[in-house]
Amino acid sequence: MAIQIPRGTQDILPSQVGTWELIENKAKEICHKYQYKEIRTPIFEHTELFHKSGETTDIVQKEMYSFKDRGDRDLTLRPEGTPAVVRSYVENKMYGDPNQPVKLFYNGPMFRYERPQAGRYRQFVQFGVEALGSQDPAIDAEVISLAMEVYQSLGLKHLKLVINSLGDKESRIAHREALIKHFKPRIHEFCADCQNRLEKNPLRILDCKKDRDHELMKSAPPIFEFFNEESKQYFDQVLAYLDALGIAYEVDPTLVRGLDYYNHTAFEIMSNAEGFGAITTLCGGGRYNGLVQEMGGPETPGMGFALSIERLIAALDAEGITLQTEAKVDCYVVALGDEAKIPAMVLLQQLRKAGYSADKDYLDRKMKAQLKAADRMKAKFVAILGEDEIKMNKVVVKNMENGEQVELSISNFISEFERLGR
Structure with missing residues (x-):
């Protein structure tokens, strides 16, 4: 079980x-x-x-x-x-x-x-x-x-x-004595908790959920009369x-x-x-x-x-109020091919150290599946890194909102990414 x-x-x-x-x-x-x-x-x-x-x-x-x-x-x-x-x-x-x-x-x-x-x-x-x-x-x-x-x-x-x-304190003592006098003659009609409270703290009787409809509750002397x-x-x-x-x-x-x-x-x-x-x-x-x-x-x-x-x-x-709490990913790194895996991980770490929210695929999925994952995570940008990009010292960055793509250099990626805006 x-x-x-x-x-x-x-x-x-x-x-x-x-x-x-x-x-x-x-x-x-x-x-x-x-x-x-x-x-x-x-x-x-x-x-x-x-x-x-x-x-x-x-x-x-x-x-x-x-x-x-x-x-x-x-x-x-x-x-x-x-x-x-x-x-x-x-x-x-x-x-x-x-x-x-x-x-x-x-x-x-x-x-x-x-x-x-x-x-x-x-x-x-x-x-x-x-x-x-x-x-x-x-x-x-x-x-x-x-x-x-x-x-x-x-x-x-x-x-x-x-x-x-x-x-x-003085007002409460006077009120306490009045409550005891009020409830005591019929305290046997109340629950066991109220009976225990009578001498210890009669004010708590007024807070009882079981006996709240008892007629003595409605006629109990209010505290303000003893102020x-x-x-x-x-x-x-x-x-x-x-x-x-x-x-x-x-x-x-x-x-x-x-x-x-x-x-x-x-x-x-x-x-x-x-x-x-x-x-x-x-x-x-x-x-x-x-x-x-x-x-x-x-x-x-x-x-x-x-x-x-x-x-x-x-x-x-x-009240039907939904708080806006979902945090978007600033950049999702897509790695294509074995040669891109380590450079992609380095790129990911650079993004995080620069203060960006970033993530990548860890399931060896195809590019289409990785892009779908980025979309589900509401990523603002996707950085695509494959064998060809590595050879040319380039990263393809796609704006997920408007679909526009730009090429940034791997060696200066963070400084160039900054210009795209957070």
Whole structure:
């Protein structure tokens, strides 16, 4: 029996990689404009790291790929990027960097054991941004603006930004007590997860998919009723910045991010494209003041987001957007006869060293078949080299667009080829 790919994973084939590269390069280019620097953290971390960042989350409780190594250490394949970035921030004392806030981005595979479905995999690629060290609401707006620009730069139009505030610590404590009081008398009517969350993190009950239609969900006290003045002013400022930047949004008091460390701003970017599917969220993020301290660092505010490349590609498909990723070959070298094989290989290497994309036939095909291969590869030029051409120190170069042919000298091929234009 042939070995098959593990469930919940996918092969990204050569024909698809160009799309991935274009998306990732575009996101990196935008991050560089915003002065965010790339950080690369290990694919596995100590399991404790993720427990510190979200003990009551579904990710920690149900979805992590955890294992013991040969030294009996508990390790976990990273299910998300933020905890590892914050761990590195603390461990490498980035809070001492004179340039504050520290603005970082990451891109790489994440792992969650969940039921695979359209756009959701057990191994997936996450692109994320973290800004650490500023309590300014302008950073919240900047992070949201950056996320929106990534999607818009790729041509997506059916986007909806949904935003909420979870308030500061004081507001959340007051809201927590109200939620416990609200749900406790009838908590037995909810799923086992919600019953476990009641005392630990009742806010997570509002994010439950199983019990979302329960009548107590609709009547649950909203967080904004418990905002102190500071929380109100902070959220108002974030919205004012978004208004000034011309970024449309919808305030949703029921929006709750699925990770324990969020406070103040929380947001999601969704796709409104027809046929996109039931799960419309493309990107999620928010502010996480307190996570750095939890990791052993000084009191440091943070703001960030993470997006799935797989879901971004699904959104492009839903809107019928095809990214132009196919790279043309600048010159395809055709060798005719045994005597031309080595000179053709030398010519090919000269082209590549001069910065051209070039290829040749490796199957000893006839000239007609080689020209067909060049056409399939969308070669701009074909350089034909046979025994007669070698004797005359000539290379026949054909423009594949208009069919025109010229003869160039073998000894000065690159300098003469330059004149034909890339």
